[in-house]
Amino acid sequence: MKQPCVYILASRPGGAIYVGVTSHLARRIWEHRQGLADSHTKRYGITRLIYYEQYDRMMDAIQRERTMKHWPRVWKTRLIASMNPEWRDLYDDLA
Template sequence: MRPAYVYILASRPGGAIYVGVTNDLIRRVFEHRSGAVDGFTKRYNIKQLVYFEQFDSIYDAIQREKNIKHWPRAWKTRLIYQQNPTWRDLFPELLS
């Protein structure tokens, strides 16, 4: 099976955030960054990949995404800070 990913994008540190799930993280983040995806991320200029988790099963990834989406914003922010305290954009690291 292909790995699946839960990811969080942000407009800036402490700014608007978006939680998503995909089986191709590089492609999906590129779509958000290029503006190919209409909706929330395009409207609020949310392009920085600040957090992601990898799963062996798409079902597990979808469940994790649903859980995170229901969390209060403070919990999501804490999750990002634990792994990426400076909210640096992780996308360039995926490409290298």
């Protein structure tokens, strides 16, 4: 699944969240789960894929990630709830 994506990870439902961007979502989430990625996600156990958006161009995905990182937490929570109200881990759905 090689396509530009913005994604949100969580430690648990309602827990710590992380917003990222990648060109290969499945591989990047695997890296987070193995502890190979960003120390923030490793430190707080943020490994559950709870939201993602796909884009045609990496430039658009990067801009969206930058915008979302500046949002208040309540906006991110509402966005997650619009697609995944149970904060279910979506990683297995990628295959």
